[in-house]
Amino acid sequence: GQNIDQPTEMTATEGAIVQINCTYQTSGFNGLFWYQQHAGEAPTFLSYNVLDGLEEKGRFSSFLSRSKGYSYLLLKELQMKDSASYLCAVADSNYQLIWGAGTKLIIKP
Amino acid sequence: NAGVTQTPKFRILKIGQSMTLQCAQDMNHNYMYWYRQDPGMGLKLIYYSVGAGITDKGEVPNGYNVSRSTTEDFPLRLELAAPSQTSVYFCASSYSSTSGTVETQYFGPGTRLLVL
Numbered sequence: 001g002q003n004i005d006q007p008t009e010m011t012a013t014e015g016a017i018v019q020i021n022c023t024y025q026t027s028g029f030n031g032l033f034w035y036q037q038h039a040g041e042a043p044t045f046l047s048y049n050v051l052d053g054l055e056e057k058g059r060f061s062s063f064l065s066r067s068k069g070y071s072y073l074l075l076k077e078l079q080m081k082d083s084a085s086y087l088c089a090v091a092d093s094n095y096q097l098i099w100g101a102g103t104k105l106i107i108k109p
Numbered sequence: 110n111a112g113v114t115q116t117p118k119f120r121i122l123k124i125g126q127s128m129t130l131q132c133a134q135d136m137n138h139n140y141m142y143w144y145r146q147d148p149g150m151g152l153k154l155i156y157y158s159v160g161a162g163i164t165d166k167g168e169v170p171n172g173y174n175v176s177r178s179t180t181e182d183f184p185l186r187l188e189l190a191a192p193s194q195t196s197v198y199f200c201a202s203s204y205s206s207t208s209g210t211v212e213t214q215y216f217g218p219g220t221r222l223l224v225l
């Protein structure tokens with residue numbers, strides 16, 4: 001079967017750095033997405049990785065290792081507004097997205 | 110651009126009732142999707158469409174129907190509501206110029222449905 005694993009919840013301090021991991025087992029791989037979802041709102045796109053390595057976009061970076069079936073989202077200089085759920089999704093061999101359950105990130109002052 | 114819009118925002122249904130969840134996008138996207146999101150679970154694909162007149166089942170299509178008569182609109186129909194359909198429903202759209210590519214999906218604000 002297809003499976004995406006992420007930690008359920010993480011806590012970090014304002015101004016710090018946090019790494020959210022995602023491991024996947026899917027039938028085929030056509031890229032990995034990270035989305036941010038604030039409570040009661042729609043998911044919004046953060047990043048897309050299809051090749052191994054690190055993609056940096058401001059305070060957010062995303063890393064992919066296809067051989068290990070592993071990705072992480074790195075958030076630097078955490079702000080209170082970063083409190084949200086972070087969803088990992090993998091495009092499978094049919095180009096359909098398989099979604100993880102999301103990681104709820106709690107930022108404390 | 111309004112992006113992806115959904116109506117209603119919230120609805121309570123009785124078991125056995127039917128309703129249509131509306132979704133529209135003004136970005137000229139060819140792909141549209143319906144997902145449901147249950148607490149502690151990932152988004153599950155219900156139906157998707159690659160263009161007007163073309164729809165296909167996703168992972169959890171039972172109890173739902175869709176149509177795509179125009180590029181802009183992609184309504185989701187629940188014929189006989191059941192408590193298991195209590196969920197948050199998200200519509201999304203994306204643009205793909207060629208088949209076999211993965212593009213960013215843009216989501217509507219969601220419809221929260223409670224079936225009692």
